[in-house]
Amino acid sequence: MEEKIYLRLKKRITVDANHLLKLSDVAYITGNIPDISKIYHLKIYQITDKDKNVSVIDGFLLLEQLIQVYPAISFELVGTNQTIVDIKKQRKKANILVITSIWLLLCIGSAMAIMNFHYDVSMMEVQQSLAYMLTGEKVDKPLWLQIPYSFGLGLGMVLFFNHIFKKRFNEEPSPLEVEMFNYQQDLDAYLICHENVITKNDK
Incomplete structure (x- = not known):
């Protein structure tokens, strides 16, 4: 029987900066090979500072990489063809003055809109x-x-x-x-x- 692996890419994931993406991070995997866990941990992409806030993992390039590593296994991609990777950055602490100002602005604007209506x-x-x-x-x-x-x-x-x-x-x-x-x-x-x-x- 032909060894076959089915991949369904996750639509969106969130990772830390400089995270090393593995296949299991971006895809759901199933198939009929004896030791499928070795494919789970395959390293596919290193997040760098060049990626900024978001990166896209394309299914076609992923298949190309998998075929090079496992030429004897047949891979089939089902579902979505790309995974969007959100990269978490260090967030600044919320400024209470800014939040209060926005809250007041929205409340006053909403009240004016209702009154004008x-x-x-x-x-x-x-x-x-x-x-x-x-x-x-x-x-x-x-x-x-x-x-x-x-x-x-x-x-x-x-x-x-x-x-x-x-x-x-x-x-x-x-x-x-x-x-x-x-x-x-x-x-x-x-x-x-x-x-x-x-x-x-x-x-």
Whole structure:
């Protein structure tokens, strides 16, 4: 029986700077050879400072390297054809002043956006009309309607984003998470296109 190894590359991994990548780091491996563990520890790439924050391991180049080392074994690549390697760098400590400034800016901006929206749709007049229809009295500030509406607006945003701090209400992703996922997919496609060794050589 022909000795055969199947490889499925991991889509994205995170490693430390100057990490020596082994085959098991970037791929799931299975096959019918007796001692498959020797392939797990095959050294395939040394992360260097030139890689900066990200590197791409291409499946074609990986197969070429494997065939040179094990010419008697048949290798087959299934699934994705590239692995994106995120390289961890030393992070600076968070600046409390910067975080506070950004937090205040976002809060003020969000509040202004909500207020401007309510002004554009004449929310005050709408609430006054609702209060008049429900009670038959004309009131300039129907607080019994406005206060529950304000709490409901905040609660609705919490339910919409499906989070209170780190607590999640259910397993369904929030719209923000879906958008972040789509953004990450586009970013991965860009990295594969521009950071791939084969693509760079073709340019």
